Every structure is written in C-alpha cells, then in structure tokens.
Amino acid sequence: MSASVIDFVATEARFGAHNYEPIGVVLSRGEGVWVWDTEGNRYLDCLSAYSAVSQGHCHPKILAAMVEQASRLTLTSRAFHNDQLALFYEEIAALTGSHKVLPMNSGAEAVESAIKSVRKWGYEVKGVPDGQAEIIVCADNFHGRTLGIVGFSTDPETRGHFGPFAPGFRIIPFGDAAALQEAITPNTVAFLVEPIQGEAGVVIPPAGYFTKVRELCTANNVMLVLDEIQTGLGRTGKLLAEQHEGIEADVTLLGKALSGGFYPVSAVLSNNEVLGTLRPGQHGSTFGGNPLACAVARAAMRVLVEEGMIENAARQGERFLSGLKDIRANTIREVRGRGLMLAIELQPEAGRARRYCEALQAKGILAKDTHEHTIRIAPPLVITSDQVDWALGRLATTLTQDLS
Numbered sequence: 001m002s003a004s005v006i007d008f009v010a011t012e013a014r015f016g017a018h019n020y021e022p023i024g025v026v027l028s029r030g031e032g033v034w035v036w037d038t039e040g041n042r043y044l045d046c047l048s049a050y051s052a053v054s055q056g057h058c059h060p061k062i063l064a065a066m067v068e069q070a071s072r073l074t075l076t077s078r079a080f081h082n083d084q085l086a087l088f089y090e091e092i093a094a095l096t097g098s099h100k101v102l103p104m105n106s107g108a109e110a111v112e113s114a115i116k117s118v119r120k121w122g123y124e125v126k127g128v129p130d131g132q133a134e135i136i137v138c139a140d141n142f143h144g145r146t147l148g149i150v151g152f153s154t155d156p157e158t159r160g161h162f163g164p165f166a167p168g169f170r171i172i173p174f175g176d177a178a179a180l181q182e183a184i185t186p187n188t189v190a191f192l193v194e195p196i197q198g199e200a201g202v203v204i205p206p207a208g209y210f211t212k213v214r215e216l217c218t219a220n221n222v223m224l225v226l227d228e229i230q231t232g233l234g235r236t237g238k239l240l241a242e243q244h245e246g247i248e249a250d251v252t253l254l255g256k257a258l259s260g261g262f263y264p265v266s267a268v269l270s271n272n273e274v275l276g277t278l279r280p281g282q283h284g285s286t287f288g289g290n291p292l293a294c295a296v297a298r299a300a301m302r303v304l305v306e307e308g309m310i311e312n313a314a315r316q317g318e319r320f321l322s323g324l325k326d327i328r329a330n331t332i333r334e335v336r337g338r339g340l341m342l343a344i345e346l347q348p349e350a351g352r353a354r355r356y357c358e359a360l361q362a363k364g365i366l367a368k369d370t371h372e373h374t375i376r377i378a379p380p381l382v383i384t385s386d387q388v389d390w391a392l393g394r395l396a397t398t399l400t401q402d403l404s
C-alpha cells in the first residue's frame with residue numbers, strides 16, 4: 001500500500017465513527033461497471049453500492065441532467081412549487097402504475113413515511129381504534145437504520161442497546177403465508193416485507209408465497225407494503241420484483257437506484273387511499289422532492305428503460321447464476337439469485353466470506369460479505385456477457401482455494 005492509501009484509511013479510522021468495516025481499498029473514480037482505486041488499479045464492482053448504482057458508475061446522461069439542473073435550481077423546499085416535481089411524479093407514476101407519490105431522500109425515510117401513512121390510513125379509513133394499529137413484518141428483515149425501523153429488526157447487532165423502541169409491530173417468519181394469516185388481527189393495517197430479503201443474504205421466498213400474501217392482505221383489508229428499495233428498478237430482471245409473481249402491492253417503496261447513485265432519492269408509491277390521508281403540515285422533508293433530486297431521478301429512470309437495462313439484468317443474471325452453479329468447489333454450500341441479485345453461500349468450514357472478498361479484491365473484483373458466510377454479487381445492470389464471464393473465471397479460481 002502506498003502512503004496515500006494508508007493515510008485515507010488511518011484518517012477515517014481516527015476521526016470517523018467505526019460503524020463500518022470497509023474492505024481495504026480506497027476508490028477515486030468509476031465508470032460503468034468499473035471503479036479505480038487511488039493507485040490506478042481497476043475493479044469490477046459487484047456490490048454497486050448495495051444496488052444504488054444499477055445504471056453504472058457516473059452514467060453520462062444522469063450526470064448531464066444533474067449538472068444542468070444544478071446550474072439552474074437545486075432546492076426550493078416544498079413551500080413553493082418547482083418545475084421538476086410534477087414531471088417526476090408523472091414519469092414515476094407512468095413507469096410503475098402507481099397513483100400517488102411521496103418523495104423522500106433515503107430509503108429509511110421512505111420506510112418511515114410508509115409506516116406513518118399506513119397507520120393514518122388504518123385510523124381514518126379502516127377504522128382501527130386510535131393508537132392500536134399493528135404492522136406485521138418479517139424476521140431477518142432489513143428496512144433501514146432509523147430508530148423506528150431498528151426497533152422491529154431481529155438482528156441483535158442492529159437493535160442492541162438502541163432501545164427503548166416503538167410498539168405496534170409483530171414479527172413473523174419470512175416466506176410463511178400461514179404465519180401471516182395467524183398474525184392478522186382486526187387492528188392490522190399493513191404487512192411490510194421485502195420481495196427478496198437482500199441484507200439477510202438474498203433469501204428468495206417459496207414460489208407462490210406472494211400470491212398467497214396478496215390474497216390474505218386483500219381479504220383482511222391489510223395494506224401490502226413492498227420494500228423494493230433494493231429489489232426494485234430492474235435489479236431482479238423485472239422493473240419491480242412483485243412482477244415475478246404477478247401481484248401488485250398497495251404501497252411500494254423505492255430508493256437506491258432511483259437516482260442511479262448520484263443523490264439520495266426515495267419515494268413512497270401508493271394507491272389513492274394510503275397517501276391520500278396525508279394533509280398539509282402532517283408530513284414533510286426539506287430536501288424531499290427538490291428539483292435536483294427530481295431531475296436526477298427522471299434521468300435515472302429514463303436510461304434504465306431506454307438502454308434496456310432491465311432486460312439485460314434478466315439475461316446476464318441467468319448467465320451469472322448458471323456460471324456460478326457450474327463452479328465445482330468444496331467451499332460452496334449454495335448459490336442463489338434472481339436477475340443480478342445473487343449470493344454465494346459458503347460452507348461454514350470454508351472460513352469467513354470476508355476472506356474470500358479480500359481474495360477477490362486482489363483479483364480485481366469488489367464484492368461484499370454478509371452474515372459471515374455469504375458473498376453477495378450485484379453488479380451494475382449494464383454488465384456485458386464478456387464481463388460476466390471474466391468475473392466467473394476469477395470467482396472460480398478464488399472459490400476453489402481454501403481460505404479457512
């Protein structure tokens with residue numbers, strides 16, 4: 001490592017809260033699927049900032065939209081109208097088929113906003129007694145890091161010593177429709193769930209699960225809130241992961257790739273009823289819906305569709321998954337994925353996934369471990385067949401090593 005690399009890492013460690021444990025690479029440039037470190041080494045990005053840079057690093061059309069808008073008008077607050085918000089609404093509604101939109105910034109804020117909105121809907125439309133609303137969530141969920149959200153996490157690291165927490169949540173196993181049926185009461189206002197559990201290690205529910213979930217929610221007048229912050233916008237090979245089961249959520253949450261990684265932009269999308277309960281002064285955000293965010297998101301959605309990234313995710317995802325399945329290595333317990341949301345689960349005796357991620361870094365691939373034994377693979381959706389094959393070759397060599 002050169003002096004400058006040591007300096008960046010040491011300075012971060014000295015001044016920063018140690019709430020991350022980054023791989024030892026200092027990045028300074030990105031383009032498409034590639035990123036470069038301060039020493040000029042090139043890496044294939046197989047994390048894509050947790051799926052936020054699905055459109056590829058520094059996409060030129062999103063960049064142009066951002067620069068153009070930044071030189072014209074960046075922030076008005078919602079105290080005034082701006083000439084980007086209406087266009088953002090129109091385009092995101094047309095893309096996703098939703099009726100109402102609430103713009104926020106981070107993913108966690110979208111989740112919090114959805115929780116507030118479905119509770120309000122529960123009291124004002126469904127008729128739940130005030131203060132009694134219940135929301136059902138799944139074990140091993142990941143919905144963000146705010147207090148409201150970590151309170152219904154089941155991960156001891158995520159919630160430990162951050163309490164006390166807000167009541168009103170019931171936790172059931174993921175992928176178990178019977179458990180949902182049992183957990184619903186007259187006070188249940190919503191079921192909040194990820195279509196595929198990303199942070200839990202790319203956990204895909206059994207086929208038919210969401211069809212049953214949709215039926216149960218409809219039958220019991222419970223809002224189905226799908227957190228598509230990671231799975232949405234093409235990551236799984238469809239615009240929304242709900243399309244794999246042919247269902248429609250009542251509330252859909254988007255974030256991450258909604259800006260192509262340029263700026264924090266998130267959104268709550270709903271039918272008319274849920275967001276329709278919000279009145280002036282009851283919810284807001286200084287930056288939510290600002291013209292810069294809207295211009296960036298509009299460009300990010302446009303390139304996703306115009307450049308065929310969703311179809312490419314489906315095609316390259318299949319190629320990547322079947323290539324991973326062909327790797328014969330004693331270290332691998334299972335490979336799974338949908339579209340370009342993939343995971344390699346290692347045998348417990350193979351050693352920590354982190355070691356393999358470090359070995360992959362040395363071979364020019366950046367990937368991220370999750371939960372000790374799982375390597376997550378989620379490259380930008382613009383990856384080509386040649387690049388997939390290039391990555392597979394390196395993964396095969398790395399995974400056939402014993403790094404325990």
Ligand SMILES: *Cc1c(COP(=O)(O)O)cnc(C)c1O
Pocket residue numbers: 050105106107108109111142143144145194198199227228229230231255256
């Ligand atoms: C990343 C993520 C969030 C939180 O988004 P932030 O922008 O980090 O607040 C919420 N839900 C899911 C499924 C995510 O993957």
